[in-house]
Amino acid sequence: MMEKLYLPSLRGVMGNWVYYPTLMKLKDIAERVRIAEEIYQSKSLSEMVQRFIKKSRGKEIKDYLIKQEQRFFNSLIVAAYEGNPNWYDITQIEIDNQISTELDVEDIPGDIPEDVIAGIGILSLNGSEKLFTLDGQHRLIGIKEAIAVDPQLGEEELSIIFIAHRTDSEGMERSRRLFTTLNKNAVRVSKGETIVLDEDDAMAITVRSLVTKNPMFMEDRILNNATDNVPKSNQTCLTTIGNLYDLLGILFTKVYIISKKKTLKEKKDELTKIRQSDEILNQHYVNACDYFQQFTNSFLPLQEFANSGNDYSVVVEKYRHSDGGSVLFRPMGLKILTEVVAVLSEKYPPSECFKMISELPTDLTQNPYNGVIWDPSQKKIIGGRTLARNLLLYMLDHPLKDVDELHEDYAKALGVETNQIRLPEKVL
Numbered sequence: 465m466m467e468k469l470y471l472p473s474l475r476g477v478m479g480n481w482v483y484y485p486t487l488m489k490l491k492d493i494a495e496r497v498r499i500a501e502e503i504y505q506s507k508s509l510s511e512m513v514q515r516f517i518k519k520s521r522g523k524e525i526k527d528y529l530i531k532q533e534q535r536f537f538n539s540l541i542v543a544a545y546e547g548n549p550n551w552y553d554i555t556q557i558e559i560d561n562q563i564s565t566e567l568d569v570e571d572i573p574g575d576i577p578e579d580v581i582a583g584i585g586i587l588s589l590n591g592s593e594k595l596f597t598l599d600g601q602h603r604l605i606g607i608k609e610a611i612a613v614d615p616q617l618g619e620e621e622l623s624i625i626f627i628a629h630r631t632d633s634e635g636m637e638r639s640r641r642l643f644t645t646l647n648k649n650a651v652r653v654s655k656g657e658t659i660v661l662d663e664d665d666a667m668a669i670t671v672r673s674l675v676t677k678n679p680m681f682m683e684d685r686i687l688n689n690a691t692d693n694v695p696k697s698n699q700t701c702l703t704t705i706g707n708l709y710d711l712l713g714i715l716f717t718k719v720y721i722i723s724k725k726k727t728l729k730e731k732k733d734e735l736t737k738i739r740q741s742d743e744i745l746n747q748h749y750v751n752a753c754d755y756f757q758q759f760t761n762s763f764l765p766l767q768e769f770a771n772s773g774n775d776y777s778v779v780v781e782k783y784r785h786s787d788g789g790s791v792l793f794r795p796m797g798l799k800i801l802t803e804v805v806a807v808l809s810e811k812y813p814p815s816e817c818f819k820m821i822s823e824l825p826t827d828l829t830q831n832p833y834n835g836v837i838w839d840p841s842q843k844k845i846i847g848g849r850t851l852a853r854n855l856l857l858y859m860l861d862h863p864l865k866d867v868d869e870l871h872e873d874y875a876k877a878l879g880v881e882t883n884q885i886r887l888p889e890k891v892l
Contacts, residue, residue, distance in 0.1 A: 489618060530610050546594050667712040715751065759818065790828065
């Protein structure tokens, strides 16, 4: 049996749950707490819970704990059953650090409310308790894996919220409901919050640098919107801050690759999970500025926008309007052309990639955009991003898929028979 633990603790009540927020060392968490298979009596369901959790984010969190000096976690919620857990309020702690069974409140200031005194104390665990997480399974796995690599992490503390679990059918149901409620109602950090606040995400950090230092994206030239949507009334921005974030995601994983990882997921994880060095972050910014400068140099409309001074709204109105305008002034268009550059960069140096894309058409009423990403009857951007990208690559004599299949996809998008339409003319 494990040693007895005394943990600093509070006691609270919410709904029909009594809970105990405590501080616990990571080494004790790793040794004593398990994932939540105990909420099921069925062995197969318990194993399914374990498989579902273990295949996920343990390694990411392990790396976060080991590499991030400013590491911090939310509380784990842990259910306890069996053993002999006890909670003692502050009035039961004697001067010699012994726990008394008789209350003595003479030394407590009289102006402290009774409910405050009653909520402060110590939680004891005698080592025979069974503890499992109801919220924080991935963090728990990450903690276990991190301490196996770096045992010194075990001395750090994390807040744990303990609740009582019962093994009868009613208690199992009650714990399962809390488990699903906590995990189902967890709110993911939004893309907008990531862009504005995240200090680890290389794309978010670079976006913030671009909109504060690069004249092309400062002030009204960029729309503070986490999506790709630009209102029809907007006549000042080139694109949205959310679209800019997405473009950087393509660039940093496929064009200007600093990451040491191999797979696309590993590259994304390295860019988003752990803050990179200031030197690398600065290189990301330089690469982003280089891309947008060369991209701008490739197209006259973007040159007009960049060189317009305070008259940039005149340029935007010229190239984004109800009759279409330029694909360069639509978030989807920028994404498509950046994806084209990403594909070309697998074979050609950046300078050659930009020379090649400069030959592509940019008017939305032209092929391959008309009817694929631009609906001329409804006068709006529609789906078809992948098809448009593939058609542009075909026009650059760099097809990604079988030409006959591409022809069929194109005809289907336009709503005609294959023999009634030809693929767009090649530009190279």
